[in-house]
Amino acid sequence: MARIVPSVQRADEFMEGAEQILSRTPEAGYQIDDSNVWFIGGHTVDVALYYTFDADHVYFLSVEKVAPPQF
Numbered sequence: 674m675a676r677i678v679p680s681v682q683r684a685d686e687f688m689e690g691a692e693q694i695l696s697r698t699p700e701a702g703y704q705i706d707d708s709n710v711w712f713i714g715g716h717t718v719d720v721a722l723y724y725t726f727d728a729d730h731v732y733f734l735s736v737e738k739v740a741p742p743q744f
Contacts, residue, residue, distance in 0.1 A: 687715045687718045688722075691722050694713070695726070696731060699711065699724070699726040701713065710723055710724070711723070711724055712724070714739065719738060719740065720739060721736070723736075
């Protein structure tokens with residue numbers, strides 16, 4: 674994660690926030706087509722977290738740096 678987000682504090686905040694949201698509502702992310710893989714993007718960091726879940730668990734699959742949105 675340090676290679677993706679240089680600020681350890683911001684990276685930790687993103688991961689903790691994602692964990693809190695997804696532990697309660699894994700459907701809060703976006704499903705990729707018809708697969709079992711979902712993702713959630715960062716609001717304060719330019720990363721996407723990919724995950725899957727079942728009735729009992731959320732499994733983090735990957736974290737990837739993404740391009741920041743252009744306004």
